[in-house]
Amino acid sequence: MRIHAFHRLYQQRLALSTKPFNARGCKVIRCQYCQVAEAFCLCPHQPDISSDIAVMLLVSDNEVFKPSNTGRLIVDTIKESYVYQWSRTEPDAEMLALLANPTYQPIIVFPDEYVDDEKRLVGEDVGNILQGKTPLIILLDGSWREARRIFRKSPYLDHLPVLSVNPESISQYMMRQSDKEQHLSTAEVATLVLEQLGEDLAAKTLKQWFEVFRESYMLSKTRMKTDKSRPVLQQYLMMHESENLDI
Numbered sequence: 022m023r024i025h026a027f028h029r030l031y032q033q034r035l036a037l038s039t040k041p042f043n044a045r046g047c048k049v050i051r052c053q054y055c056q057v058a059e060a061f062c063l064c065p066h067q068p069d070i071s072s073d074i075a076v077m078l079l080v081s082d083n084e085v086f087k088p089s090n091t092g093r094l095i096v097d098t099i100k101e102s103y104v105y106q107w108s109r110t111e112p113d114a115e116m117l118a119l120l121a122n123p124t125y126q127p128i129i130v131f132p133d134e135y136v137d138d139e140k141r142l143v144g145e146d147v148g149n150i151l152q153g154k155t156p157l158i159i160l161l162d163g164s165w166r167e168a169r170r171i172f173r174k175s176p177y178l179d180h181l182p183v184l185s186v187n188p189e190s191i192s193q194y195m196m197r198q199s200d201k202e203q204h205l206s207t208a209e210v211a212t213l214v215l216e217q218l219g220e221d222l223a224a225k226t227l228k229q230w231f232e233v234f235r236e237s238y239m240l241s242k243t244r245m246k247t248d249k250s251r252p253v254l255q256q257y258l259m260m261h262e263s264e265n266l267d268i
Contacts, residue, residue: 026096078105184214
C-alpha cells in the first residue's frame, strides 16, 4: 500500500486536533487509511497504475476527517497527487509554488455557471492550452457549499483556466446526502475529467475503485441490505489481475 498526501494531511490534522471529529458512523472501528470498517479494509487492493497527469486537492476544513470522503480515492489512483488544507488568508506556500511551476498547467474544475469571466473556460480542446506541460487538475474537495466558497474566496486561483464538467447521469454517491441529485462526488467528477483528458485507464480504474469503496463503506451501515461477499470488489480484482497478466 502506498502512503500518500491525503493520508499525511489526515495525520497532521489529527495531531493538531483538540477533540475528536464525530462524523456519522463514528462508532465503527475504521481503518485510518481507507476509512472503511477494519473488517473490510481495502488497503491491500489500492490501485497501482501510471498516468500522465497530476492532481491537486484543496480540502475544506473538516473534509479530511469524513469517512465518506471520496477525494482520497483520487489520490489512491493518481500517483502524482498533492493535497492541501484550504485557507482563504494563509494559503500553503508549497501549494503556491506548485501553481507557479512552469512544468505544470494548472486547471481548476468547476461548473461554468459560476465563472464570471468566460475567457477562463476551457472547452473540449483542453489539450491546446497544455503546450507540452503536465496538466495539474485542481479539485475542490468538500460539500457543495464549501466548494463554492473555496472557488469564490481564493484569489490565487482567479487567474487559472476552468474546466467545466456536465454530467449526463445522476450521481451514484450514496454515502452522503447532497442538495441536488446531479451534484457528483469528488471522485465522480475526477473520473469525467480523466476521460476528457484521454486518461482512459486512470478513469476506468478510479470509477471501479469508487464503486469498490462505496460497496465496502455501505457494509458498515446496519440498516442497509448489502452483500457481504463483496461482488464489486471481486470483479475489480479479477479485472486487474487479467490486465496484469496481459502485460
